[in-house]
Amino acid sequence: xYQVKTLENFPLEKLYQTFMKAFSDYxxxxxxxxxxxxxxxxxxxxxxxxxxxxxQEDQLVGxxxxxxxxxxxxxxxxxxxxxxxxxxxxKGLSNQMMTAIMEAYVEAGVEKYQLEVLQENTTAYHLYEKxxxxxxxxxxxxxxxxxxxxxxxxxxxxxxxxxLSPAEWDLMETFADxxxxxxNARQSVENVAELFDVVLAKIDNRIVGYGIVERATxxxxxLAVAKNARRQGIG
Numbered sequence: 344x345y346q347v348k349t350l351e352n353f354p355l356e357k358l359y360q361t362f363m364k365a366f367s368d369y370x371x372x373x374x375x376x377x378x379x380x381x382x383x384x385x386x387x388x389x390x391x392x393x394x395x396x397x398x399q400e401d402q403l404v405g406x407x408x409x410x411x412x413x414x415x416x417x418x419x420x421x422x423x424x425x426x427x428x429x430x431x432x433x434k435g436l437s438n439q440m441m442t443a444i445m446e447a448y449v450e451a452g453v454e455k456y457q458l459e460v461l462q463e464n465t466t467a468y469h470l471y472e473k474x475x476x477x478x479x480x481x482x483x484x485x486x487x488x489x490x491x492x493x494x495x496x497x498x499x500x501x502x503x504x505x506x507l508s509p510a511e512w513d514l515m516e517t518f519a520d521x522x523x524x525x526x527n528a529r530q531s532v533e534n535v536a537e538l539f540d541v542v543l544a545k546i547d548n549r550i551v552g553y554g555i556v557e558r559a560t561x562x563x564x565x566l567a568v569a570k571n572a573r574r575q576g577i578g
Contacts, residue, residue, distance in 0.1 A: 345436060346398045347443045350391040350406065355381060358396075361403045365426030371461070379559075386535045387423045387526050388412055393451045395443045397427070397436045404431040407440045411451070412530060420448050421525045422458030425467065437470050445474070459524065482524060499544040499551055499577045506536045507553075511543075515553055518567035527564035544568070544577045552577045 350358065359380050366373045375383065388410035397405035405427035409420045427436050448456060459482065460467050507515065512529055525531065532539060532555055544552035552568035568577045 344399070345404070345431075345434070345439070347395055347436075347439050348398065349443075349447060350394045350396050350408075353391060353396065353403070355384070357403060358406065358408075361396075361406060361428060362424070362426060364428045365405065366424075368429060382535050382538060384408070384423065386531045386538075387421065388530065388534060389423055393420060393444070393447045393453070394423075395440050395447060397431070397440055399431065404428045405436045405440060407444045409444065409448075410525065411453070412525075414455070417454040418452055419455040419457060420451075420453045422456070441470065441474055457525070480521075499546050499572075499575075502543045502545060504541050504543060506539075507541055511550065514550060515565070515567065518552070518569050523565065532564055539564075546572065 356377065359377050362380065363373070390409055390411040393411060394406065394408045396403045396407075407425045408423040410423050411418070411420055413419065425437070425440070456476070457479075458471065458476070460471060462468075462481075512533075516529065523529070538557055538559065539555050540558055542554050542556075543550050550569075551572035554563065554566040556563050566578065
């Protein structure tokens with residue numbers, strides 16, 4: 344017998360334990376320790392009040408975790424991750440949790456719901472499709488296994504800073520061609536700003552490009568060059 348309820352006041356340590364079991368066979372390996380997991384939830388604006396868990400007696404066996412932000416004037420929920428322990432799959436828990444999460448969203452005033460899913464994860468894709476969700480855009484994930492090589496040429500000078508000021512952030516946002524994904528957005532970086540290094544590219548003391556990198560993992564959430572300064576080696 345399973346019970347589905349919100350995760351308000353549920354300990355993160357126990358959530359982490361279930362997360363590790365649920366993602367033990369995931370297509371992309373997760374090797375996060377608890378501190379890294381906690382930072383990930385903070386970065387993505389985790390809200391336990393609109394997140395749900397499936398419990399067998401008092402044991403958490405599955406979850407749908409949500410973030411919550413106002414984007415373009417709409418209160419938006421984001422599926423941080425959905426997982427079920429292997430031994431509890433195939434018992435209808437995904438549908439039960441999706442029904443419960445939608446009820447929580449209505450009560451919280453959510454106006455828009457978004458998520459990302461691996462293209463190879465057809466089971467999850469069809470679950471979200473049944474909920475009426477449609478594909479809006481696709482992302483590519485890139486990884487380099489080599490040392491960073493300085494550019495052959497660049498007309499800019501580079502400066503490292505600990506964090507960006509609000510005015511700098513506002514300027515950087517004009518460099519973008521498309522909106523950032525949830526976990527790479529400005530608020531995500533600001534939520535855990537102490538984890539990142541920032542490099543600014545300047546010409547005549549004018550910022551023309553920037554990059555942000557997570558110190559511990561090498562994750563690059565943002566990298567952009569001003570539209571009128573591209574194709575000059577700055578990136």
